[in-house]
Amino acid sequence: MNKDTIMSDFVPGIIAGTINAIVCIVSAMALAALLFTGPLASFLSQGIGILLLGTIIFAVFSALTATYPLTLIAPQDIPIAILALMAATVAAGVGSELDAEHAYQFVFVAIGLSSILVGLFFYFLGRFKLGKLVRYIPFPVVGGFLAGTGWLIVKFSFMMMTDLNPGLADVGILFESTFIFEWFPGLIFAVTLLVVTRYFSHYLLTPGILFGSILLFYIIMFGLGFSFTDMEQNGYLLGPFPGGGFFPGLPFKYVPLFRWDLFFIHLPAIATMMVLNAVSVLFNYSGLELIVKRDFDLDKELRLTGYSNILAGIVGTPAGYMTLSETSMSYNLGARSRLPSIVVAVISMVTLVFGADVLSIFPKVILGGLLLNLGLEFMVEWLFDTWKRLHKTDYAVIVLILIVIGSVGFLEGIVLGLLMSIILFVINYSKVEVIKYELSGKTFSSNVERSSHLKEILHDHGNEIYILPLQGFIFFGTANRLLMQVQSRQEDQNLGELKYLVFDFRNVTGLDSSAINSFNKLKILAENCRFHILFCGLNDEMEAQLYVEGIVAEKSLIVRIFQDLDHGLEWCEQHILHRVLPKDDGLERKNKKGSFQHRFSQIADFFEIKNCPSGTIMIKQGEDPGGITFIESGKITVELETDTGKKIRLKTLGPGTVVGEVSLYLGSSASASVITDTDCQVFFLSKESFKKMNLEAPDKTVELHTFIVELLSERLSGSNATIQALMR
Template sequence: MGLLIGILAIIFAISFSAIVFSGPLARFLPQGIGIALFSATVLNTLIGLGSSYRGMIGPPQDMTAAILALAAAQFAAVPALTVAGAPLFETAVVMLAVAALSTGVVLMALGRFRLGLLVRFIPYPVVGGFLAATGWLLIKGATGFMTDMPVQLRTLAKLGEASTLVAWVPGALLGIAMLVASRRVKHAATLPVVLVLGGVVFYAVAALAGYSAEALQARGLLIGPLPPAGMWQPLTPDVLGRADWGAIGAAWPLLASTVALAVVGVLLNATGIEFATHREVDLDRELCAAGLANVAVSAGGGLIGFQGLGLTVLAERLGRPSRAVPLVVALLSAVALFAGAGVLSFVPRMIVGGVTIFIGLDFLANWLVESRRRLPVSEYAIVLLIFAVAAGVGFLEGVAVGLFAGLVLFVLSYSRADIVRHRLTRATFRSNVDRPQADEQRLIDRGSEIEILVLEGYIFFGTAHRLIADIEARTAAEPRTVRFLVLDLRLVSGMDSSAVHAFAKLRRLAEQRGFTILLSEPPPAALAQFRRDAGGDEIGMPVLPDLDHAVEWCERRLLEEDPDWRDAPMEQLADCLGREVGDTAMALRIARYFEPLSLGDGGIVMEGGSHGRDLYFLESGRLAVSDPDGGTRSRRLRSILAGNVVGEIGLYLGLPRTATVVAQGACGLQRLSEAAFETMQIEEPAAAGALHKFVLRRAVLRLAHANRHLLALSR
């Protein structure tokens, strides 16, 4: 298994070096092959040992080689590098070292600080267009390598000449054959078999035509002759000193895009390996392993490399993964580097070019053809746009246009998203304040005057504009029934400055149309933005700690408009029982089993978790029902006003108290003890039955309110 993977890795490495060392650098191809084999040795050793997946293959990569080839091709336009004796090779090698070192440092930093998941935020169609453009570059580079001339508009005519067709058509056919075979025959040996058959056919046709190996080399159909030694040398101070650092600096946009592509490539390949092998992969560890390997490769001016999806999955299919596999690949690469020049000299250029064309065609087929079925039209259009601009104008221009188009698409798509999670009114969502029945009926009659919008997500200019348009439409209807609009911001993750200004516009709209806007539970950062925009702590809108208190604030304002409403209601137990039971005498018989209880502010009626079966009726004052969270704060469950009961769960079920109830100010209560309740059931069974109905009715009303809440929030 390791032998087969090693042979394929060597062929791929040579193919990628041929892409970089083409055109003006073609005469340095032997050294380029040495650099590729050195890179394969180091990458497979360090990635194989450092990866979280046993058996991870770490070859030099095609996608980064294509961009590095563009950077190297720019050196042909530098006059100082085109004269005889110019340090063209030294500049190219140092450029490769800078790219590998930069990539390694960035990968290690991302892995060290566990930032691998951030790269997943790159838009999927942008990555697709990027890879499609890379596929085009690979095909161009492979064709230029096989013909010894750049593929440009001015050279297209020469590609059709008979002498040139012989050079590139066999490689193109081999690449197409590999693509078709890999899609038709799902077997690990498919590609090796096609490559061997391609080599056999090449030498068979050459033999029939009467060409010897020397003649094939003379015609440029083999990658040799290669020198028996010296294909690779480590970077030395002399090489660093001779390099044209100005030319390297001018290529920084391409080098930066190479680093970005390498980061994306590591995470995409690692995720793909995880999916294909059904084995967990630690993304941050993969980043660190690839980063360390690229830093080491930079010492020899090597090619960028990282986790290889195809070769790793192939090794998985051939047998049980083991760290021995990448080490065998590294060993074979080292043998080829130091002792394999004689054999490598007889590798046909069509094999090297065909492999590269196959990879380029695979990218194009995947992202220009197959992605049409799995991507929405808008996202597929971005893939086509990036490819068209990269092929017609330039690679960096294509990527820049794609990023911009992806950003515009995101803004438009997110602007269409509804940030209103729930639309409620007082009729479907009341506060947790248990009021006297008369007050509750008043609020039910005016429930449509309180509207609640529960917002979620990130609010920016697009979504804020849609929100304002929605509110304008809802408050424009006649007659205008909305008096209070509660905007619940608990689920809002943040907002930009344009959204803050949009809220100011919303406040002016409320003033014009006569309704009040309240904010409930705004995130601290958003509240700080509102205050900065207002120039002080007063932002022109009431701010409440949560939705419960915001709705209560609105309810109180509505009740204050009723001249018959009392701020501190009092409900005598006998009067309340008489209205509901319909029998004053029965009410008095029930009331005599209760005993009065007075509590001051902070007085405890019951504590959560305690045992007790007493029932309490509140005649005056206010009780707070809270759920202690073990800290210094308690979350309000309910607030109870006069005319309501508390403690019924303990009375009927005998369970520990589920909440803590304390007095807010002076309170007057009537208490029914457990003993008195049992006595009533014996002495006055009819009175006990009436009390059951009284308590049950209030419990059912609270249950009905809770059901309406759940139903409203589930829509």
């Protein structure tokens, strides 16, 4: 590693770590003040120490174990806010049940126990691989979360610079002469840094602007006659901080006298904290993925966060998880190593032991400007940069989440964003055609190969079969459209009478109650109009739904179930043939006209007559068929065995059909097996006899060649018709 590379990482790492340490220390003081208030206010210094100790443990753990170098885990406001409610309840009992000292001891131990419970919860979420659930969160919700995070950082930056917490209705206060000079320089610094870093890139750029701004601040302030003490007293610097060290000791000595009864009362609140922490940590990592443009193993991150919280809980510090703002700060400043986490741990340790006086020299407006810059980065990226990249409805979700987070609350914004995304998904998904294709018996048939005469009959009656391959999840948004489509076909007199309605569920993932209701209406329509409904390719769950609702019955003549579309169409075709052909052996008589003996009597001597019982393997997949076989009587199946061992029916052939013709002409091995379904009589022409016939009776074999060409052309024509129907 060359010197430039080291410096390009070292300098940003030191600066990022120092800034993050200051933010963490200031945050620790603010969160401690939230937690230790009222009767517990006298223990504020111990509370600051508890938060700083947690910061050190999380920073060291991050530096040693984080899968991404810049990841920084730190105590967070969500668990602190819930713990503050518990502390306030306990503090309210001071004087009646507990004195202030025992109340502090209870809160100290309770903080540690809650962190251990949170850590175990995180661990088990990761252990059972539930982190991937966040992958199902819509992209606009994550974008709204990051925009809302940016707004909260902007708000916090103004709080830091002005010591005010104004709502949207109180924004005017910021423009009063008393406060405008406290935040306006920070705004200039943040906007300058934002614009410059968007158009230029160098590892010394941000540090240079930072140090230059600090130097300019002191030059201006000293020039205006302010001394260091004046700046500190007027709130222009971070200090003054409480003097001395903050180390609070360890909570183990307070465990024997711990009030478990009080702790159990607050378990529901702690359970809420667990869930909110889990949602927050997964959202933070989803946001970080977009910022640093890499994927994280969320289950592993949950387990690591769980370990860190268990370790922190043992020494009595609050729960924490990856802080998106500080981690993003390090990334934006150009750091790429674990150095920022190490610096945070070192500075926090020095503060814990010796106090925070050294941090008093940092201008509050510059630190606030850095935070303001980070917040503006988030908001510019998700409100400006995404305007042209996202669909306007998705963009509206981002804006809506931001508004709700800013005006109501963080969790409410996320929940509303999820609800809006779900509604938009339902609306958009309902526009997806549930009917994949519209086919008829003219354009699509079963894999049963029949004689030319029978094919003509089926083609003439093909419009009686209406085939609807379905797709996706059939729910209230699409089910009614399916019903209307069938009603439209039933009323179309140009296509003739509908007798067979065939549904293919192979690509359907599920049905809701509205879909079941629509199929029930279809059953009533079928009973009134006297057509059959065939459900093909149902999975076990969908079949059970239809049986429970009474749509399918064991002895139903209207509604039938088949394992796949192929067998369903075969039943329809057989039903048509038995209905159309004469009952007095008409089917057999028609077949005899197209039999082998009748058609190729002149070359019959070259063939071998074979009688094959049911179950005979006439041709085995992968082997040489040895010749061509003409089916005189009976029925056979062409079956393909896949690499997984699954057997698929390709064709079922009857009298007047042929197998093995492709292998005979191309000299290839069989691509599928041929098995007899019934006792069959066949005429077999071996390769040797085929050659002999071509030599001895070439004029007589022309008819055979013509028949094979017609057969293959007919199959090709049928395939083309099917393709055209599918492409409509």
